[in-house]
Amino acid sequence: MNHPIVKIVQDSGCQSYVVGCPETRRALLVDPKVGRRETIRDVCERFGLTPVAVVDTHTHADHLSDSVAFLNDGLTLYMGARTACRRDLKRVRKDDTVSVGSLELRVAEVPGHTDDSIALIGGGVAIAGDTLLVGGLARADFLGSDPAVLWESVRDVFLALPDETVVLPGHDYRDLPFTTIEAEKAKNPAFRFASGPKYAESVGAVRGAGNTPEVDATLATNLEEAPDLPDSPHAVVACCGSGEGGGMAPREAEESPAALADRREEFCARGAWIDVRDAWEFEAERIPGTTNVPLGELGFHLDALRRDGPVVLSCLGGVRSMTAARILRRLGVLTEPISMSGGFREWKATGLPTE
Ligand SMILES: [Fe+2]
Numbered sequence: 001m002n003h004p005i006v007k008i009v010q011d012s013g014c015q016s017y018v019v020g021c022p023e024t025r026r027a028l029l030v031d032p033k034v035g036r037r038e039t040i041r042d043v044c045e046r047f048g049l050t051p052v053a054v055v056d057t058h059t060h061a062d063h064l065s066d067s068v069a070f071l072n073d074g075l076t077l078y079m080g081a082r083t084a085c086r087r088d089l090k091r092v093r094k095d096d097t098v099s100v101g102s103l104e105l106r107v108a109e110v111p112g113h114t115d116d117s118i119a120l121i122g123g124g125v126a127i128a129g130d131t132l133l134v135g136g137l138a139r140a141d142f143l144g145s146d147p148a149v150l151w152e153s154v155r156d157v158f159l160a161l162p163d164e165t166v167v168l169p170g171h172d173y174r175d176l177p178f179t180t181i182e183a184e185k186a187k188n189p190a191f192r193f194a195s196g197p198k199y200a201e202s203v204g205a206v207r208g209a210g211n212t213p214e215v216d217a218t219l220a221t222n223l224e225e226a227p228d229l230p231d232s233p234h235a236v237v238a239c240c241g242s243g244e245g246g247g248m249a250p251r252e253a254e255e256s257p258a259a260l261a262d263r264r265e266e267f268c269a270r271g272a273w274i275d276v277r278d279a280w281e282f283e284a285e286r287i288p289g290t291t292n293v294p295l296g297e298l299g300f301h302l303d304a305l306r307r308d309g310p311v312v313l314s315c316l317g318g319v320r321s322m323t324a325a326r327i328l329r330r331l332g333v334l335t336e337p338i339s340m341s342g343g344f345r346e347w348k349a350t351g352l353p354t355e
Pocket of ligand 1 (some may be wrong): 113
């Protein structure tokens with residue numbers, strides 16, 4: 001089948017996803033966070049997707065899950081069989097299948113960050129939850145965490161996948177919202193260790209050290225059957241993992257629409273101007289000659305995107321294009337990404353041509 005439709009909904013380092021079947025337009029909501037319900041509904045509407053199921057990859061310690069709101073909308077909620085969550089959910093185990101239209105996702109149990117962690121694998125993606133992150137593994141110092149078990153789960157489940165598999169992690173704190181198995185094998189420092197115990201020794205996690213009163217309160221709410229949840233984004237109470245080196249990934253080069261306009265045809269002729277907005281935005285109005293690959297779907301087109309020399313990335317305002325530039329550099333796909341500052345909005349305001 002074609003690759004799934006993937007939309008990343010980022011909030012304070014927490015990543016939710018809308019994963020849609022391109023044939024039936026049915027969609028799975030992954031790890032929806034309180035305060036983002038309208039955004040998620042809006043994404044589904046814009047993409048013409050009907051959400052049919054929701055998954056919480058594990059009991060979240062750092063933010064409130066909004067799964068109960070979608071359960072109330074009639075969606076099916078999936079969680080790992082080992083969860084203590086009291087919601088009306090379907091418990092899934094290793095090798096069960098979650099079907100979303102014709103998209104079939106295989107369940108993998110990936111304990112270590114929490115005992116109930118699962119991943120969903122299919123259609124060229126691995127929905128990882130808090131297990132394998134970009135350049136690191138999830139933290140493992142909560143009650144119920146075990147860093148050695150986490151390392152072994154990740155090795156057994158993820159390192160066995162094809163290199164080109166796109167990994168969609170539950171968190172990203174560095175503006176690198178997805179990765180591939182190939183990149184993690186090459187770059188993730190966790191895989192420099194020979195075994196789970198050796199990895200555990202290196203991180204020195206003290207079990208239960210992460211259970212602050214705020215974390216315990218968040219966990220308790222996420223286990224409740226019908227909690228009274230706020231409507232606004234709830235503060236994130238903990239960071240669930242760390243990537244390589246910490247801090248933000250470096251900024252990439254930026255150029256203004258006015259500076260790029262004269263070279264537009266030259267870039268477009270070699271397929272080196274990528275508009276990373278969503279398809280519906282691109283279809284409405286675009287810069288002539290540019291190619292559309294939405295940010296959430298770049299991972300499915302890495303071979304086609306590979307170029308030496310300068311490549312322009314553009315979006316509506318210059319934020320998504322910077323993210324794309326960072327990811328494509330990290331994955332070794334582009335050597336000289338240029339993010340267009342101000343994006344399509346500034347291109348238009350400058351009076352440059354559109355179609
Ligand atoms: Fe987590």
